[in-house]
Amino acid sequence: MDRNQAAVQLKGITKRFGSFTANDSIDFELKKGQIHALLGENGAGKSTLMNIVFGLYQPDEGEIWVNGEKTVIDGAAKAIGLGIGMVHQHFKLVQPFTVAENIVLGNEPVKGLKIDYKQANEKVRSISERYGLKVDPQVRIKDITVGMQQRVEILKTLYRGADIVIFDEPTAVLTVQEIEELIEIIRNLAAEGKSIIIITHKLKEVMALTDMVTVIRRGKVIRTLPTKETNERQLAELMVGRDVNFTVEKTKRRPGDIVLAVDALHMKGERSKNVLNDVTFEVRSGEILGIAGVDGNGQSELIYAITGMRPVSGGSVRLNGQDLTNQSPRKVSVAGVGHIPEDRHKHGLVLDFTLSENMILGNYFKPEYGRYGFIDYSAMDKLATQLVDEFDVRTSGIDAQARALSGGNQQKAIIARELHKNPDLLIAVQPTRGLDIGAIEYVHKRLVQARNEGKAILLVSFELDELYALSDRIAVMYEGRLMGEVDAENRDDQQLGLMMAGNKAAAAAGNGG
Amino acid sequence: MENAKKIFNKTSFLIPAVAILLGLIVGAIAMLAGGYNPILAYSSLLEKLFSSSYNTGEAIRAITPLIFTGIAVAFAFRTGLFNIGVEGQFMMGMTGATIVGVTLDLPWFIHAPLAVLTGAVFGGLWAAIAGVLKASRGVNEVISSIMLNWIALFLSNFIVAKFLVEKGQQKSRPVHDSAMLTIDWLIELMDKARMHWGTFVALICVALFYMLLWRTKQGFELRAVGHNPDAALYAGMNVNRTMVKSMFISGVFAGLGGVFEILGVFGYQTVMAASWGYGFDGIAVALLGGNTPVGVLLGAILFGGLTYGSTGMSFGAGVPSEVVRIVIGSVIFFVASHGLVKWFLKPFLGRRASKRKEAV
Numbered sequence: 001m002d003r004n005q006a007a008v009q010l011k012g013i014t015k016r017f018g019s020f021t022a023n024d025s026i027d028f029e030l031k032k033g034q035i036h037a038l039l040g041e042n043g044a045g046k047s048t049l050m051n052i053v054f055g056l057y058q059p060d061e062g063e064i065w066v067n068g069e070k071t072v073i074d075g076a077a078k079a080i081g082l083g084i085g086m087v088h089q090h091f092k093l094v095q096p097f098t099v100a101e102n103i104v105l106g107n108e109p110v111k112g113l114k115i116d117y118k119q120a121n122e123k124v125r126s127i128s129e130r131y132g133l134k135v136d137p138q139v140r141i142k143d144i145t146v147g148m149q150q151r152v153e154i155l156k157t158l159y160r161g162a163d164i165v166i167f168d169e170p171t172a173v174l175t176v177q178e179i180e181e182l183i184e185i186i187r188n189l190a191a192e193g194k195s196i197i198i199i200t201h202k203l204k205e206v207m208a209l210t211d212m213v214t215v216i217r218r219g220k221v222i223r224t225l226p227t228k229e230t231n232e233r234q235l236a237e238l239m240v241g242r243d244v245n246f247t248v249e250k251t252k253r254r255p256g257d258i259v260l261a262v263d264a265l266h267m268k269g270e271r272s273k274n275v276l277n278d279v280t281f282e283v284r285s286g287e288i289l290g291i292a293g294v295d296g297n298g299q300s301e302l303i304y305a306i307t308g309m310r311p312v313s314g315g316s317v318r319l320n321g322q323d324l325t326n327q328s329p330r331k332v333s334v335a336g337v338g339h340i341p342e343d344r345h346k347h348g349l350v351l352d353f354t355l356s357e358n359m360i361l362g363n364y365f366k367p368e369y370g371r372y373g374f375i376d377y378s379a380m381d382k383l384a385t386q387l388v389d390e391f392d393v394r395t396s397g398i399d400a401q402a403r404a405l406s407g408g409n410q411q412k413a414i415i416a417r418e419l420h421k422n423p424d425l426l427i428a429v430q431p432t433r434g435l436d437i438g439a440i441e442y443v444h445k446r447l448v449q450a451r452n453e454g455k456a457i458l459l460v461s462f463e464l465d466e467l468y469a470l471s472d473r474i475a476v477m478y479e480g481r482l483m484g485e486v487d488a489e490n491r492d493d494q495q496l497g498l499m500m501a502g503n504k505a506a507a508a509a510g511n512g513g
Numbered sequence: 514m515e516n517a518k519k520i521f522n523k524t525s526f527l528i529p530a531v532a533i534l535l536g537l538i539v540g541a542i543a544m545l546a547g548g549y550n551p552i553l554a555y556s557s558l559l560e561k562l563f564s565s566s567y568n569t570g571e572a573i574r575a576i577t578p579l580i581f582t583g584i585a586v587a588f589a590f591r592t593g594l595f596n597i598g599v600e601g602q603f604m605m606g607m608t609g610a611t612i613v614g615v616t617l618d619l620p621w622f623i624h625a626p627l628a629v630l631t632g633a634v635f636g637g638l639w640a641a642i643a644g645v646l647k648a649s650r651g652v653n654e655v656i657s658s659i660m661l662n663w664i665a666l667f668l669s670n671f672i673v674a675k676f677l678v679e680k681g682q683q684k685s686r687p688v689h690d691s692a693m694l695t696i697d698w699l700i701e702l703m704d705k706a707r708m709h710w711g712t713f714v715a716l717i718c719v720a721l722f723y724m725l726l727w728r729t730k731q732g733f734e735l736r737a738v739g740h741n742p743d744a745a746l747y748a749g750m751n752v753n754r755t756m757v758k759s760m761f762i763s764g765v766f767a768g769l770g771g772v773f774e775i776l777g778v779f780g781y782q783t784v785m786a787a788s789w790g791y792g793f794d795g796i797a798v799a800l801l802g803g804n805t806p807v808g809v810l811l812g813a814i815l816f817g818g819l820t821y822g823s824t825g826m827s828f829g830a831g832v833p834s835e836v837v838r839i840v841i842g843s844v845i846f847f848v849a850s851h852g853l854v855k856w857f858l859k860p861f862l863g864r865r866a867s868k869r870k871e872a873v
Contacts (some may be wrong), residue, residue, distance in 0.1 A: 330749030347747040352740045362748035
């Protein structure tokens with residue numbers, strides 16, 4: 001195999017949507033057998049470019065060369081015929097079908113009029129073994145983990161004879177271990193001579209996995225360089241277009257009065273087991289209390305309990321001494337609690353409302369937004385304009401549907417709204433989930449700023465890096481209980497990990513020290 | 514006004530217009546297949562509607578209840594509920610108005626408003642039953658409200674036959690004149706067509722529908738709950754209470770439709786074997802109008818106009834009214850299948866449409 005020949009070469013690709021240029025004369029070259037990262041922030045034009053390669057969009061200008069030949073890719077079928085496969089971010093699998101059925105779908109081996117399932121299973125198993133995918137062809141999709149489903153998608157492209165595999169944000173939905181396994185699989189594919197493109201905005205993965213990296217910003221190629229000649233900091237700068245602060249500047253904490261006091265909180269679960277068990281803690285003004293823990297250990301329920309979205313069966317919640325136990329969400333909000341919810345699409349926004357309308361969600365009943373039962377639309381729009389400006393929410397206008405905003409801008413809008421309420425306690429749950437570097441930096445800065453202004457902040461996160469960067473104290477939750485608390489500055493990673501896994505001895509040591 | 518612009522954008526007019534055209538074409542094909550002359554049929558339909566002031570007036574009378582039921586369905590739909598029980602709420606509105614109109618004897622300025630109010634509240638409470646069931650026990654409002662339709666029908670029949678009946682007849686005693694809401698000078702002007710204040714109330718309700726949902730805090734809550742109950746809860750709204758409110762308001766619109774059939778048109782209530790179908794037609798009207806205020810008004814005019822004009826097609830061109838239902842049915846079919854019409858329009862809209870689709 002000629003290692004120097006390009007598997008895919010793009011020359012001057014330009015793609016416009018109306019007046020918006022998503023790709024601006026992009027040059028890109030994927031060498032055979034290489035793993036090439038396409039790095040850029042959300043909305044930089046990575047996905048558009050790959051959809052062009054996969055034949056879903058037609059470029060307005062430019063040429064595509066595959067294996068040294070100039071081609072026009074006018075559909076996914078043509079792309080597959082050329083040996084290009086794509087593993088989408090959102091899997092396209094039929095849930096009740098088996099793995100093998102999903103893989104052969106659209107290209108089934110037949111015996112007379114019937115599908116030859118035996119042969120299908122056999123084929124799938126042999127490909128799976130060859131690339132170390134360890135997928136059982138006969139289980140149903142709905143019974144396997146997300147990580148396994150992704151492997152099925154990979155198998156699907158291989159079954160269709162792909163030599164060039166495009167991964168769209170492959171690690172977005174995976175756990176830490178699954179990511180490591182995926183990296184292994186992708187390395188195997190490359191070793192077998194497949195050429196691979198990975199669309200991502202995660203720097204760690206680029207460094208760990210790829211041979212080359214092309215950075216895209218605002219539809220333009222900023223630079224292409226070998227991975228081993230660069231580092232995370234440089235890539236982040238290229239990607240965002242300015243210096244990026246990985247560490248948040250924080251002054252020494254000056255905790256004030258107790259703002260939130262949670263005492264012996266209990267909550268019943270769907271079944272008999274308690275989802276919250278004797279949870280007691282307090283947050284003072286001017287400090288950030290981080291709640292660490294693996295997803296699903298009662299963190300969401302704790303927040304629902306504090307904000308009044310789900311009733312508790314015992315214990316109390318007090319804000320500045322005022323009893324808020326089992327009060328309505330409205331009462332809690334008015335008492336001075338801002339809440340950046342875990343799921344911004346489910347709770348944080350009404351996606352079909354305009355950005356303006358979303359800015360008064362939770363405040364619409366206040367007299368400044370209208371009297372006599374009417375809504376004062378000009379006051380609402382004024383507020384929205386002010387917040388959009390102040391928090392740099394990128395939108396086509398305040399009348400745009402919330403749905404049309406990117407995730408980062410949706411999050412900024414929510415933060416703007418919640419901070420504008422000027423709450424004494426700000427609850428932030430997974431505030432940077434799914435955001436890119438620039439947005440994460442911004443959100444962190446705002447949270448620390450709120451802390452410095454004397455607000456009490458309760459931060460729930462599954463990312464230890466985030467908790468380390470922001471928290472003053474870190475409490476660990478496990479199976480609905482608080483395992484204990486550690487000081488964020490003098491922490492012990494291993495001990496924290498053990499506490500998250502439910503190790504009581506570590507918890508005792510933590511509380512002692 | 515920005516909001517109004519958003520609600521009535523260009524495609525929201527173009528698509529129904531083309532859908533209606535396609536429906537008329539399919540109807541014409543059906544008539545041709547049956548050996549009738551579609552051009553003669555359509556022209557006699559128009560002639561029926563506009564030839565005499567009596568017919569125009571009667572067409573307006575036929576359109577009026579459809580505006581009410583259309584708004585009732587559209588309102589509930591905007592708040593995330595499918596009120597299929599408009600029929601029953603309409604019946605309860607009739608019954609409420611009849612009870613007050615027949616049994617009480619009051620000066621007109623108290624009697625008529627009281628009859629209207631009673632009917633409206635009857636309709637509202639009837640709908641609220643489905644709302645309460647959904648809010649408290651999670652009963653799907655489609656099931657409960659369709660069942661309540663039957664209960665409303667037979668309850669109304671029972672009330673009329675037991676308490677209000679005119680001796681020896683299958684209908685109630687007449688409503689006192691003091692409760693009637695006919696417009697006598699307009700009736701004279703329109704050559705005895707049954708004109709009544711309900712038509713104007715219907716138009717006011719169209720405006721109310723818009724004001725309530727898009728201008729008030731209550732409407733903000735109603736729409737938020739409709740689009741995303743989880744976010745509404747997060748924002749401190751009482752989701753269950755809002756659902757009941759929404760059903761109540763929807764039922765009030767439906768009930769008002771029934772009220773004016775009694776107080777404006779008939780002056781008595783009959784014992785019926787089956788309900789009128791205005792409620793179900795209201796679903797079609799709401800769909801035709803894309804659940805927008807003006808859309809519902811236009812949808813009711815189209816639907817009522819076609820229905821009333823169909824007698825003209827029968828007389829003028831010998832087309833049976835069943836074929837007219839085919840025309841109406843195909844119009845609704847095309848309006849309901851947005852995708853089909855858009856696909857049909859694509860070559861005409863050309864590049865612009867395909868571009869926009871890609872940008873999504």
